[in-house]
Structure formats: structure tokens, C-alpha cells
Amino acid sequence: MGVVGESVFHRMRNVLNSIHVSAGLINHRLREFHVADVGRIADMLEAHSHEYGWYLTQDPKGKKIPHFLGQLSEELAHHHLDTLTELTTLNYHLEQLEYFLTVGQTPLRVGGFKDTIQFATIMDEALASHQAELNRMGVQVCREYQMVGEGILEVSKLLRIVVNLVRNAINGMRNITDRSHRLTLYVLPCPDREGFVRLQVADTGIGIPLDCLTRVFSPQAPGEPSDLLPNLHASAIAAKELAGSLRVWSDGPMQGAIFTLDLPVIHMEGKR
Missing domain, CATH: 1.10.287 (Helix Hairpins)
Structure with a gap:
């Protein structure tokens, strides 16, 4: 052979x-x-x-x-x-x-199993699988999509990351019933890295204490439901495998959170 x-x-x-x-x-x-x-x-x-x-x-x-x-x-x-x-x-x-x-x-493309993708389509696909639950919760969904080029990435890996982030946002809003909620998805060129795209998922949920922000993606992240830890931890690892990065920001408890995923538009295996 x-x-x-x-x-x-x-x-x-x-x-x-x-x-x-x-x-x-x-x-x-x-x-x-x-x-x-x-x-x-x-x-x-x-x-x-x-x-x-x-x-x-x-x-x-x-x-x-x-x-x-x-x-x-x-x-x-x-x-x-x-x-x-x-x-x-x-x-x-x-x-x-x-x-x-x-x-x-x-495949003719370099690296693993990749495909040409529209980043907005990936965001919409991740959202679609949660739409029924969002409707039941009465969550307002906002899309803020800017024009970005097509990407060449591992579709299943990227979709899993975004699905996990949307699911995490829903879980963060589920038990807060004294106010209305909003889920916002962003697609935009990465402002500080040429050739990168930025995907963001923002919610109005329980938020994260400032002293816990650096530990959210660890296997034992504090203040997070136990069933989410593997997903957030795995998502951070998957982002690195795509030569990107995943981070989170929150102004504190009950202030919501925004997860930011920066990715190269074209993922070349071995480039980090």
C-alpha cells in the first residue's frame, strides 16, 4: 500500500x-x-x-x-x-x-476533515437545535452578523463548540425568571488578528464571579453546573485544535456572560 x-x-x-x-x-x-x-x-x-x-x-x-x-x-x-x-x-x-x-x-485541503463553511450558517445551525427551548423560555434571540469570508475548518468540531456555548447560555438563563432574557450571536472579523474571525455568544443569565473567569474552562470550574464542565472544558480544547482560542467575560453574578471564539478563517494543520 x-x-x-x-x-x-x-x-x-x-x-x-x-x-x-x-x-x-x-x-x-x-x-x-x-x-x-x-x-x-x-x-x-x-x-x-x-x-x-x-x-x-x-x-x-x-x-x-x-x-x-x-x-x-x-x-x-x-x-x-x-x-x-x-x-x-x-x-x-x-x-x-x-x-x-x-x-x-x-481531501485536497490541508489537514483533517475540513469543509468550506459560512460562519453565520454554523451559528444558525447551532441555534436551530435549541430554538424550541428558547421559544418556551421566551428568550429574545438577536443575530449580529457582519460580512466575513468563507472558512475552511472541521465542521463537526466547530459546530460542537458553538452548540455547547449556546446550551451553556440557555442553562445560565433558565432559572432566572424575574426578568426577560436575550441571547445574542455575533459574527465579525477579528479586530486584532488578521485572517481570523470572531464568533460570540452572549446571554443575560447568572453570570460568573470575576475571580472565577480564569477557571471556567477547567475540569472543575467553580460555580458551573456539573453537567456543563466537560462541554466547556472540551470546547476550549477543541478551539485550540482549530488553532483558535476561547475565552469568557462577565461583569459578575447575575450580569450574564459573553463567550468569545477566535478562529483562523483557514485552519492549516500544524499552524498555531
Whole structure:
């Protein structure tokens, strides 16, 4: 096998490994869907179809149903979003595998599995997977997109970063119900680095204490929900792998936060 053939084989093997990981995660998450609970609630309601009012307001078990349905709805929405995100990644890896099988050569672009992208489109795709939840929360969504050139980057890696940032913003606003909220997405040329683009996600959520800003992306970042730590930590690592940087700023607790992702418009492997 020649050098090119070995490279193609190595890349195909990596893609297959990624496909197996994504498929395993999707399978695991689907098994966590509490679909059976929906059936049990339906059976309970059917058994008391002649006395809904009394059952839901007076019966010890029936009174728990509305609250349980609310919790179940949030949990199903969370799992649904995670599954959609993983399906996006899986679809991208399948497209890469199809490319190798049909063309039989490595991509012409330098580096890993890259594609030509519109940065505004990436932001919109990340937002779309959260739109239903944002609508339920009544969050105003603002887009501030300036004209920037197309980029050549690893689509799945960039999309994961932005999805994580949008999800983090939503979680930061979810439990603050005494005011309206706004989520703002920015795309603009990086003002201090030629050839770089700046993507920003700003929210009006719980904010971050000033003394914690430097630790937000660490595995044990203080003041953050535990289920977000791996995502923020992994996002910072992914940004470095794309030869970019990820940072955050907040004026303090209850002041919201803004995450800033600076990336080269064209990511050349080995350039840092």
C-alpha cells in the first residue's frame, strides 16, 4: 500500500471509529428516554377518565402528575437535543466516509476533515437545535452578523463548540425568571488578528464571579453546573485544535456572560 493509500486507510479508520462512538452515544441516549413513563401516565389518566378533576387535585398520586409531566418534558427535551447534536456529527462523518469510498483520495485541503463553511450558517445551525427551548423560555434571540469570508475548518468540531456555548447560555438563563432574557450571536472579523474571525455568544443569565473567569474552562470550574464542565472544558480544547482560542467575560453574578471564539478563517494543520 502506497503512502497515499495508507493515509486514506488511516483516515477512513478514524472516521469509522468516530461513527461507532456517535452511534453508541445515540443508542445510550435513546435508551435513557423515559418513554415508558409516558405510557404509565396515560394508563393512570385513562383509569380515572371519569374523574379527572378530582384525580389531579385530590388523589395523592394524581396530584403529582402535572409536576412529573413538567420534569419529564424537560428531560426529554434535553435528551432530544443531545441526540440531534450527535446525529449532526454522525451525518458529517458518514459524508466523509462516502467521500473516501467514492473518490478514493484524501481531501485536497490541508489537514483533517475540513469543509468550506459560512460562519453565520454554523451559528444558525447551532441555534436551530435549541430554538424550541428558547421559544418556551421566551428568550429574545438577536443575530449580529457582519460580512466575513468563507472558512475552511472541521465542521463537526466547530459546530460542537458553538452548540455547547449556546446550551451553556440557555442553562445560565433558565432559572432566572424575574426578568426577560436575550441571547445574542455575533459574527465579525477579528479586530486584532488578521485572517481570523470572531464568533460570540452572549446571554443575560447568572453570570460568573470575576475571580472565577480564569477557571471556567477547567475540569472543575467553580460555580458551573456539573453537567456543563466537560462541554466547556472540551470546547476550549477543541478551539485550540482549530488553532483558535476561547475565552469568557462577565461583569459578575447575575450580569450574564459573553463567550468569545477566535478562529483562523483557514485552519492549516500544524499552524498555531
